[in-house]
């Protein structure tokens with residue numbers, strides 16, 4: 379079999395030669411061009427496994443070649459070589475369709491990694507006729523889903539950072555996994571990190587790892603998320619929750635493609651593709667000074683927006699079938715009359731995760747695996763639920779099982795003093811005082827947080843805003859008080 383053929387486009391003879399030698403040593407065939415004109419002629423004539431072009435050429439910009447190659451039917455992966463410190467150029471090239479970029483002075487180890495990654499693209503599994511990838515878990519064939527699949531297929535052929543936006547539970551992580559699975563990185567790890575769930579003090583160690591003895595308790599060397607995802611994809615979920623000091627460190631790691639473990643003296647190269655996701659408006663976070671503009675610019679090279687379930691309601695029936703088959707076994711559960719219509723009429727603020735929870739709960743109530751409208755619990759919260767004690771907006775009407783269990787009222791309160799106009803909260807003794815103050819306060823806090831979550835349909839950002847605390851504080855309290863939201867177990 380012929381060796382893959384690479385085209386190097388650079389007017390600097392020394393650099394061109396260095397690249398040629400490196401690629402030849404990797405067992406590849408190499409053509410080279412010193413101008414755009416020469417490059418165009420070669421691209422016309424041959425099929426390249428990778429094109430590597432400098433940004434500035436004597437007769438034009440490498441960016442022009444990026445645009446032409448990306449638009450052509452051949453669509454070979456094309457990577458750009460950018461001058462040191464010109465991050466903007468790299469971002470512009472990635473947006474124009476470049477597969478990846480490499481900065482001058484060219485680090486040969488990084489070059490080799492990039493070339494191997496490009497070569498693996500041709501080995502990636504081919505999409506099926508409907509545009510879905512083999513083994514895909516993504517269900518739906520609505521126009522919105524078809525367009526999403528096509529975008530995912532294109533994005534999988536690049537190393538550019540992607541920012542996925544979409545409502546809670548709309549499938550952001552699933553889309554990120556799909557991109558990874560269809561990419562040349564598929565055989566390497568996909569690591570998803572919930573940025574809002576890591577205590578601030580542990581962040582650096584979690585992301586970059588540490589050396590033995592770096593701090594008290596560091597009894598062994600440990601890798602961080604970057605090392606764990608090396609060669610693969612690192613998904614930063616709820617990226618808007620990253621504290622500002624960590625944003626600076628993350629930006630550096632992304633730009634330099636190197637990280638330093640805590641306590642280490644040298645940096646190590648890492649090759650990860652970053653996919654970030656949030657249900658917040660990151661641009662707004664930038665305006666509000668909560669998110670660094672430079673990091674936003676770096677993460678947001680390509681945007682992928684996931685439609686909410688209510689905007690692709692045609693997908694509801696196949697989704698219900700697939701979820702029921704997964705939960706009960708194929709053909710074991712069916713829908714009674716009117717159930718699909720009831721589901722179609724519902725707005726699903728929690729999207730597909732909420733649909734999964736609704737069906738799981740309904741199955742628990744269903745007789746002989748036949749789900750009736752009444753089993754869906756789409757309208758009223760159960761008596762005794764936190765939501766039932768407080769008027770909640772219509773959208774928050776589903777009483778999720780897990781939270782309901784967690785929010786079960788505390789042991790029956792003793793009678794409140796007769797003169798007291800306010801009913802005594804649960805857990806108070808006959809003297810109107812709690813017998814265990816910390817336990818009592820935890821219960822009050824648990825109850826209030828539960829109500830805020832119910833009212834906002836488990837949107838942690840909104841719940842935190844209602845309570846005047848940060849999302850981080852809310853997550854921390856939820857963890858401490860063992861409040862489990864339905865989506866935590868999905």
Ligand SMILES: Nc1ncnc2c1ncn2[C@@H]1O[C@H](COP(=O)(O)OP(=O)(O)OP(=O)(O)O)[C@@H](O)[C@H]1O
Nearest residue numbers: 515516517545546547548549550551552730731868
């Ligand atoms: N198109 C789809 N087909 C089948 N299942 C889906 C689809 N989209 C999402 N799901 C399922 O819905 C659930 C939620 O998806 P996912 O975790 O990807 O959402 P998310 O947007 O990342 O959520 P969050 O905003 O809470 O981080 C998962 O169980 C996922 O497998």
